[in-house]
Amino acid sequence: MALKRTIDSITARGKKVIVFSQYPVLHNKVGECDKSPGFLIDKRKDEERCSTQVPYDKIMQRLEFTNGVIEALESNQVMAILPSDYLCDHELKTCNVFSNSGLLYYDHNHLSSQGSLYLIGEISSLLREFLRLE
Numbered sequence: 001m002a003l004k005r006t007i008d009s010i011t012a013r014g015k016k017v018i019v020f021s022q023y024p025v026l027h028n029k030v031g032e033c034d035k036s037p038g039f040l041i042d043k044r045k046d047e048e049r050c051s052t053q054v055p056y057d058k059i060m061q062r063l064e065f066t067n068g069v070i071e072a073l074e075s076n077q078v079m080a081i082l083p084s085d086y087l088c089d090h091e092l093k094t095c096n097v098f099s100n101s102g103l104l105y106y107d108h109n110h111l112s113s114q115g116s117l118y119l120i121g122e123i124s125s126l127l128r129e130f131l132r133l134e
Contacts, residue, residue, distance in 0.1 A: 004073065011077040016131060021070040021082045024059045024095045025109040056093040060084065079130045086122040087115075 007017050067082050074080040087104065088095040097104055104115035111119065 001069075003069070007073055007078055011075075016077050016079070018079045018081060018127065018130070019070050019073055021067045021080070021084070022063060023083045023109055023111060024087055025062055026054055026059070026095065026097065026105060056088070056095060059088070059095055079127070081123060083119060086119055 003019075007019070010017050063082075063084055067084065070080045070082065084095070099114065099118045101118065102114040103112050104118055106112040106115070
C-alpha cells in the first residue's frame with residue numbers, strides 16, 4: 001500500500017505523521033441550508049432544514065473502509081484522526097451540521113471555516129500532546 005510505504009519512509013527519518021480520514025458525507029444542500037433570511041426562518045427551523053438527510057448508518061458505512069485503513073496506520077509515530085469521532089455523536093447516531101458558531105459544512109463533504117475551527121478546537125490538545133508541545 002502506497003500510503004503505508006510513504007508513512008514508513010517519513011517515520012524512518014524520525015518524523016511524526018498526522019493522517020486525517022474523510023469527513024462524514026452528508027447531503028447536497030448542507031452548505032446552502034442556512035442561506036435564507038433570518039426573519040423568514042428561525043434557528044430551530046434552520047436546524048431542521050439543515051439536519052443530515054443521509055442516515056447515520058449509511059454515513060458510517062461510507063467511512064468504514066477509509067477509517068479502518070487510517071486507524072491501522074496509527075502508532076507512536078502516526079496519529080490517526082477520524083473527523084467522524086468529532087462531528088458525529090455515535091451514541092445518538094447523528095452527525096452535526098451546526099455548532100454554536102454556525103454551520104460546520106460548506107457543502108455536502110467540505111467543512112466551512114466554522115467547521116474547520118470547530119474541528120481544530122476539538123483536536124488541538126491531542127495534537128499538542130502527540131507532537132509533545134505541551
